[in-house]
Amino acid sequence: MDTLYVLSQLVNGLKLGSVYAMVAIGYSIVYGILRLINFAHGDIMTVAVYTILSLVTIFGLPLWMSIGASVVMAVVVGLIAERTAYRPLRAAGEETTLVSSLAVSIFLQNLMMMIFSPQRKAFHLPENLTFLHNFNGIRLSTMNIITFIAVIVILVILTFVIKRTRVGMAMRACSDNMDASRLMGININHVVVIAFIIGSSLAALSGLMLAGEYKTIDPMMGFVPGLKAFCAAVLGGIGSLGGAVLGGFVLGVAEMLFAGLMPTEITPYRDAFVFVVLILVLMVRPNGILGSREGGRS
Amino acid sequence: MLEVTDLRVKYDTIRVIHGVSLNVREGELVALIGANGAGKSTILKTLSGLLKPESGEILFNGQPIGGLACHKIVQQGIVQVPEGRQIFSKMTIKENLRLGAFLEVSRKRWEQNLERVFTLFPILKERYHQVAGTMSGGEQQMLAIGRALLSNPRLLLLDEPSMGLSPLMTEQVFDVLRTLKQEGITMLLVEQNAYDALEISDRTYILETGTITLEGDSRRLINDPGVKQAYLGGV
Numbered sequence: 001m002d003t004l005y006v007l008s009q010l011v012n013g014l015k016l017g018s019v020y021a022m023v024a025i026g027y028s029i030v031y032g033i034l035r036l037i038n039f040a041h042g043d044i045m046t047v048a049v050y051t052i053l054s055l056v057t058i059f060g061l062p063l064w065m066s067i068g069a070s071v072v073m074a075v076v077v078g079l080i081a082e083r084t085a086y087r088p089l090r091a092a093g094e095e096t097t098l099v100s101s102l103a104v105s106i107f108l109q110n111l112m113m114m115i116f117s118p119q120r121k122a123f124h125l126p127e128n129l130t131f132l133h134n135f136n137g138i139r140l141s142t143m144n145i146i147t148f149i150a151v152i153v154i155l156v157i158l159t160f161v162i163k164r165t166r167v168g169m170a171m172r173a174c175s176d177n178m179d180a181s182r183l184m185g186i187n188i189n190h191v192v193v194i195a196f197i198i199g200s201s202l203a204a205l206s207g208l209m210l211a212g213e214y215k216t217i218d219p220m221m222g223f224v225p226g227l228k229a230f231c232a233a234v235l236g237g238i239g240s241l242g243g244a245v246l247g248g249f250v251l252g253v254a255e256m257l258f259a260g261l262m263p264t265e266i267t268p269y270r271d272a273f274v275f276v277v278l279i280l281v282l283m284v285r286p287n288g289i290l291g292s293r294e295g296g297r298s
Numbered sequence: 299m300l301e302v303t304d305l306r307v308k309y310d311t312i313r314v315i316h317g318v319s320l321n322v323r324e325g326e327l328v329a330l331i332g333a334n335g336a337g338k339s340t341i342l343k344t345l346s347g348l349l350k351p352e353s354g355e356i357l358f359n360g361q362p363i364g365g366l367a368c369h370k371i372v373q374q375g376i377v378q379v380p381e382g383r384q385i386f387s388k389m390t391i392k393e394n395l396r397l398g399a400f401l402e403v404s405r406k407r408w409e410q411n412l413e414r415v416f417t418l419f420p421i422l423k424e425r426y427h428q429v430a431g432t433m434s435g436g437e438q439q440m441l442a443i444g445r446a447l448l449s450n451p452r453l454l455l456l457d458e459p460s461m462g463l464s465p466l467m468t469e470q471v472f473d474v475l476r477t478l479k480q481e482g483i484t485m486l487l488v489e490q491n492a493y494d495a496l497e498i499s500d501r502t503y504i505l506e507t508g509t510i511t512l513e514g515d516s517r518r519l520i521n522d523p524g525v526k527q528a529y530l531g532g533v
Contacts, residue, residue, distance in 0.1 A: 166400075173386055173397050180384040183346060185372030185401040185449065 008138045009260035010253060015144045015213065017252020018151045022206035023229030024236070024244035025154065026199035032175045032239040033195045035094045040081055040104035042226015044200050045207030047108060048074040049217050050116055052208060053123060063126060071204040077108070078200030079193065087189070105223065112219035120218045123211045130212070147209045154202065155245050162241070167194060175239065224271060228255075231278045237291030246289060251277065299324045299484055300345075300376075300453055305354035305364075307337075307344050313352065314340050316508040322453065327475070327485045329495040329516065331529065332505035338488040339381050341505075342455050345486075346378045347371040358453070373401060375452030379459060381488075383442040387431030391422055391441060394430050398445030408448070415444040418474060436467030443474060454478070454485045460494065472498055492529035496520040504529070 023041065030038050048070040055066035085100045124130075125143060132139045162168035173181040174191045182188055210225055211217045228251060236247025251274055258273045285291065300322040307315040314337045322328045330338050343349045345356065347368035356364035363371055386394050395412065402408045416423040419440040425433065430441060439459055446454060459475070460468040472494055478485065479498070489495035496502055496516045504512040504525070512525065519525050 169393060169396065170400070172389060172393075176386040176388050177384055179348060180380065180386060181397075182348060182368035183372065183378050183380060183384070184397045184445075185369045186397075187367070187369045 004137050006257075006261070009256050011138050011140065012260070013253030013256035014148065014249060015140070015252070016256055017232075017249035018144075018147045019206050019209045019213070019225070019248075020229045020232045020252050021151045021245040021248025022147070022154070022202055022209065023226060024233040024248045025151075025158065025241055026202035026206075027226075027230050027233045028238055028241055028244040029158070029171075029195050030199045031233065033171060033192060034086070034090070034097070036086060036097045036101065037094075037230065038086075038199070039098070039101040039223075039226065039230075040108060041101075041199065041203055042222035042224070042229070043105045043108035043112075044074050044078055044203040044222070045210065045226065046112055046217070046219060046222035047077050048204035048207040049123065049211045049221070050112055050219075052211075053121060053217065054116075067204075067208060070208070071201050074200040074204035074207075075197050078196045078203070082192065082196045087192070105226075109219050109223065116219065118219055120216045123215055123217045125212045141212075143209065143212045150205065151245060151248075155241055158198070158241055167191075171195065228271075228274055231274060235278055235281050235288055237288030240288075240290045243288055243290035250289070299326075299359060300486070301355075301357040302341075302345075303355040303357075305341070305344065305356065306352040307340055307349055308352050309340075314508050315344070317354070318505070318508070318510055320503050320510065320513070322484060322486050325482050325484055326501065327479050327487060327499045329487045329489060329499035329502040330505055331489050331492045331495050331502060334490065335507075336505040337508040338505055339457055342378060342380075342457050342486070342488055345371075345376060345455060369401075372449065375450065376455065377446045377449050377451035377453070378455040379442045379446045379457060381457035381461065383435075383438045385430045385438050385441050385445070387429070389430060390427055391425050391430055391433075392427060394441055394445050395422070395448055398448035401449060407450070411448045411450070415447055418447075418477065419444050436463050436470065439463060439467070439471055440474075443471075447478075452484065454483055456485060456487045458488055458490060460489065460491050468494065492525075493520075496525075496530075 023045065027038065027041055030036055051070040051073040052066045055061040055069055056063060081104045085104050086097050089096045089100055129143045130141050132141050162171055170181065170186045170191050171194070173184065173186060174188055178188060207222065210221070229248065232247035232251045233244045234247070235251060236243030236245065254277050255270050255274050259267050259270045281289065302318060302320050305315055305318045306313060318341060320330070330341065332338055340349065344351050347366050347370070351364045354364065355362060358374055358376060363374060386397060395415065399408050399411065421437055422441060422444055430438065433441065443459065459471050463471065468491065475485065475487070475498055487495055487499060496519055499516045501514065502516045502519050503510050512519065
């Protein structure tokens, strides 16, 4: 086993990790405010990907326009779910909305199956995005590079928004103490809607990146990456954006190293391995790698 | 200023407020006292919009506000210092105060209000950049009151500001309330600490299991043998 191979597996891990990181940021923002584990988050990615595919193949729209439309679609679906499945149950507690989000997830998967059939479909990005650059034997597509940079840029922007702006302060206040936030005159429904807009937009973008990497899509494609991104968020310290990104990279790298370096008899268990990593980390650091000691619940 | 008529509130199916009527006039300090579980906090939560009334009318300066969303009620100038302080414990004192002024549009007024709060509570100036959760209970109460003052309250609702505080701290909190009263701030004070509440307030309502059983001038009530017996340790 040569170093180049290990190195390229590491890079593959970073590729996968940046997709997880992107999804995990969205998870973390919604969770931070509502303590809602939104299982439907991954399926919003699926909706976005099918939106792109239909607009490009059926209506012949240019890719950039379809991506824009997919973000809008993801936001609309996310907001409908919030309004119909989460908001009415908000007072009922976290367990109830968690079950409700599972229902939304199953609903979206089946809706996609009904509309687009359960068959896998090919998903090809234009060649200028899939072009492979060769860095001393390590190959990266233009899309991989864009994804990696996008994650960092989004992390920086969102961190700035949350730390420095009025709406960010309202988001942190809601995350800290919901009832007190209401007593300050904060319209918490606005804050929740903003969180869902951010989360769903990021889900749409990460769906595009995932589909571009796998080159095929199917109605169930979002669920497991969604779960892993949730693990990434928990692993990094849920509620912390930096933690979500770190968790995404750690999980992605761990998964690819496992897949690349272990004997082929056990590599099919890479999904299980990801969850084992989560359990092990939480045993040592119950609030995640960057999680605060007090108050954090995972 | 505030007029509540025949207010009823229930949690799910259990009614806890059975037709309460009370009013607060401009510049007054009105106390609402009663035992644990009488429904004092429920009334304040309903006035703030955290709970929806089942029936009855709440008028603020003649406008109905019953059942309005919380942020709309704050916009009208009804501001609550909640039970148990409810500060933003992971945020700094500065951020807590900024959140108190969340709806403030004038930078100048924010600065003036902040100066006033610093004069009332010098400790908040000292600890301005510190995380709020690290302060003692009494300091947190000061922060909760300061935070409320930054939102230009026309009516201040105080839910047990002395709860869990040492006698010395309780005394300080009541001193602050006296100062605010002199400044002409209208207040509705909920207290279990009946003696202090009666002493500081103009008028008092006594609440028992969701019903007002006695109301009147605080000076009269403080000498009332029945009140003494039930609420002031029968001295």
